[in-house]
Amino acid sequence: VSGDFWVAFAQSDDYPYAFLDGVGIDDINVGGAPPLQFNVQNLVAGQQVTLTVTGADPSSLVFLGYSLRGPGPTTTPFGVAHLSQPIEQLGRFAPNAQGEVQTTAPVPPTAAGVPVWMQALELTTVSAGIWSNPLALVVQ
Numbered sequence: 001v002s003g004d005f006w007v008a009f010a011q012s013d014d015y016p017y018a019f020l021d022g023v024g025i026d027d028i029n030v031g032g033a034p035p036l037q038f039n040v041q042n043l044v045a046g047q048q049v050t051l052t053v054t055g056a057d058p059s060s061l062v063f064l065g066y067s068l069r070g071p072g073p074t075t076t077p078f079g080v081a082h083l084s085q086p087i088e089q090l091g092r093f094a095p096n097a098q099g100e101v102q103t104t105a106p107v108p109p110t111a112a113g114v115p116v117w118m119q120a121l122e123l124t125t126v127s128a129g130i131w132s133n134p135l136a137l138v139v140q
Contacts, residue, residue, distance in 0.1 A: 038064075038120040038132035044140045046109035052102045053120045053132060056095040060124040064090040064103075067117045071136060078129025083117050111139040 041050040053062050070084035081087060093101040101120075116139060120132035 036120060036122050036130050036132040038118065038135060040118060040135055040137060043107060043116070043137050045107055045112035047107055048104040049107050050102065050104050051090065051118075052100070053093075053095070053122075054100050056099040056101060056122050057124050058095050058097050058099050060095060060122045061092050062095055062101045063092045063121045063123070064101075065119055065121065066090060068114065069117075071117050071134065076129075078121055078123065079131060081119060081121070081131060082134030083119055107139060114139045 035055055037054045039052045039054075041052070043049045051064055053064070056062050065081070065083060065087045067083035067085070067087050069086065072080070072082045072084050074081045074083055074085055074087065076087075090105060091103065093103060095101050116137050118135045118137065122130040122132070124130070
């Protein structure tokens with residue numbers, strides 16, 4: 001897309017949103033750097049999960065978090081997280097030159113069937129915080 005353009009959002013159902021009728025819009029990216037993407041592979045009890053973030057600024061810090069309580073929303077000093085309190089931190093990481101973070105973590109052997117919500121947060125010197133796509137997963 002080049003030049004001026006319009007974006008319209010419309011609701012086509014009658015499902016209540018936050019006890020009101022409406023829609024919520026979050027994280028619209030038009031042009032610029034690719035959005036922060038979070039991916040989780042091999043979330044299996046007793047094994048190592050692989051956590052990958054792409055699209056980060058190489059000079060930023062990336063925090064990985066999760067909640068066992070739900071998808072939020074939770075207002076934080078860095079914007080709205082799609083995680084319910086308490087939010088647990090898996091660590092903070094410096095992205096490589098390509099803006100990627102990849103790490104592994106052990107999944108407890110007793111965690112099979114447990115729902116978990118995960119999200120990454122990027123902090124840069126020019127941003128108050130950029131949240132990745134939220135993930136709703138179940139430990140296999």
